[in-house]
Amino acid sequence: MPNPVIIINNPLTTNYDNLIKQTIPKIIGSNRLDLLIKCEITNVTNLNDILYNYYNLIRNEINKLNFEDYNFQINIIFNISLDKYRTLIKKWNHIFIAETEQNLINSKLPIPISSINCELPPTELSSSCNKSFKQFNTTAVGGTFDHLHDGHKILLSMAYFLTSKRMIIGITGNELLKNKKFIEVLESFSVRKQSVINFLDIIIDDNNLRFEIYEINDICGPTGYLPDIDSLIISHETLKGGEFVNNYRRDIGFKELDVTAINIIGDEDSNEKNSWRGKLSSTDIREREMNKLKKFNSIDF
CATH class of the missing domain: 3.40.50 (Rossmann fold)
Known part of the structure; x- marks a missing residue:
C-alpha cells in the first residue's frame, strides 16, 4: 500500500x-x-x-x-x-x-x-523538565500493546528517547488478560510482540541500543526481578503502579527507579471519558472488532 x-x-x-x-x-x-x-x-x-x-x-x-x-x-x-x-x-x-x-x-x-502552500504560524514549547535524550542506560516500559495504537506508540517512543543502551519492554501475558472486555478478539502474545517490534524498527536509529521483550505475569513484570534498570516510563494514569514497583524493589534490596510519567492517547486504564472520536484505547478497538465479527457471522451465506 x-x-x-x-x-x-x-x-x-x-x-x-x-x-x-x-x-x-x-x-x-x-x-x-x-x-x-x-x-x-x-x-x-x-x-x-x-x-x-x-x-x-x-x-x-x-x-x-x-x-x-x-x-x-x-x-x-x-x-x-x-x-x-x-x-x-x-x-x-x-x-x-x-x-x-x-x-x-x-x-x-x-x-x-x-x-x-500553507501558513505556518509560530509556536513555543517550553519545559522545566531536565530529562534529556538517552539520559538512562536501561529503561523499562510495559503494557498490553493489544491492537497497537497511538497511545502505545507514544509510550514506546518516550522510552526509546530516554534510553542509551538497553530498553526492557514488558508485554502482558494472556493469563493476566483473561478478564479483559471482548477477550474473543484480543490479539495473541506473539502478535502483540511482533507489532511492538515492527514499530520500534521504524523509529529506532541507534546500533548501540538493544531492546528486550518479556512476558508480564505479575504486577511488576521484569522490574521485579531485573536489578539493573534505571528508569520506568509510565502513563500518568498508572502512577500508582510505578509506586508499587518502587516499593517492591526497595523491599527486595533493588535500587528504586526514576519514574517518568507521560501523557498518552487512549489509555486503557484511564477513568476519563473519551473526549474526542479518535481517542481509542485497546478496549475500544476490540469492541469494534467484536462488532465487525458479529456482523460477519450474522451474514447468511
Whole structure:
C-alpha cells in the first residue's frame, strides 16, 4: 500500500497544523502516514507534547474522512541519522512538505514531492523538565500493546528517547488478560510482540541500543526481578503502579527507579471519558472488532 510522509522542520517553534490538515485529504487510499521531524528533540517533555499533539491531530483528520478506519497507521519519527533517512526514503512513495520548507529535502529524490502552500504560524514549547535524550542506560516500559495504537506508540517512543543502551519492554501475558472486555478478539502474545517490534524498527536509529521483550505475569513484570534498570516510563494514569514497583524493589534490596510519567492517547486504564472520536484505547478497538465479527457471522451465506 502507498506510504506517504510529511516532513517538518521544527515543531518546537512552528505550528504545522495547517500543513497536516491540507495534506490528509491528499492521501486517501493509503493505510499509513509517517511524520518525520528534521530538527533534534532534546527535552523529554517537549517530545511528549509534540507526540501527543500530532498523533491526536492526524488521527482526528483521518477520522473526518473515514471514522471506521481505526487501523490506519501513524508513525512519528524523530532524531534520526542520514543513514536512517535513506532507509526510510525507500519505503515512502510520496513526500509532502510546506512550500516554505522545501529546502529541507533534495528536489531530485526519485519519489513525488508535493509542496503545500500553507501558513505556518509560530509556536513555543517550553519545559522545566531536565530529562534529556538517552539520559538512562536501561529503561523499562510495559503494557498490553493489544491492537497497537497511538497511545502505545507514544509510550514506546518516550522510552526509546530516554534510553542509551538497553530498553526492557514488558508485554502482558494472556493469563493476566483473561478478564479483559471482548477477550474473543484480543490479539495473541506473539502478535502483540511482533507489532511492538515492527514499530520500534521504524523509529529506532541507534546500533548501540538493544531492546528486550518479556512476558508480564505479575504486577511488576521484569522490574521485579531485573536489578539493573534505571528508569520506568509510565502513563500518568498508572502512577500508582510505578509506586508499587518502587516499593517492591526497595523491599527486595533493588535500587528504586526514576519514574517518568507521560501523557498518552487512549489509555486503557484511564477513568476519563473519551473526549474526542479518535481517542481509542485497546478496549475500544476490540469492541469494534467484536462488532465487525458479529456482523460477519450474522451474514447468511
